Amino acid sequence: MRKPKIDIDKCVACGNCEEICPEVFQVEDVSHVITDDFRGLEGCIEAAAENCPEDAITFEEEEEE
Template identity: 35%
Template sequence: MNAFIDQDGCIACGQCYDVCPEVFSAGDNGIAFVAQEQVPKDQEESARTAEQGCPTSVISLSDTE
């Protein structure tokens, strides 16, 4: 699974990197970015929780084979 963030819509709430810091992180301005594009298997549930909890819906996850 791959993770993506539309940084233009990020409001720097911190929810994603609080829920899944292994995949998401923040720049100096608080705007989230994907720290690890390929989501580790053991972090998939946390990444989905971050995606679903994003108040601006800028996180997307795509399944890859």
């Protein structure tokens, strides 16, 4: 399953990701992923990643733990 991750060292809390995909991202001091269920949200996660000015969001395949 692909999971979004935020590099908090890159995030400048601009708010783009929350504006584009509020079901997944919430910005406080930095952006946070607020859900574990990304079904049906792949498009908006990809859009958020593309519109992050710092390229802080990745959305990659990850092994199940």
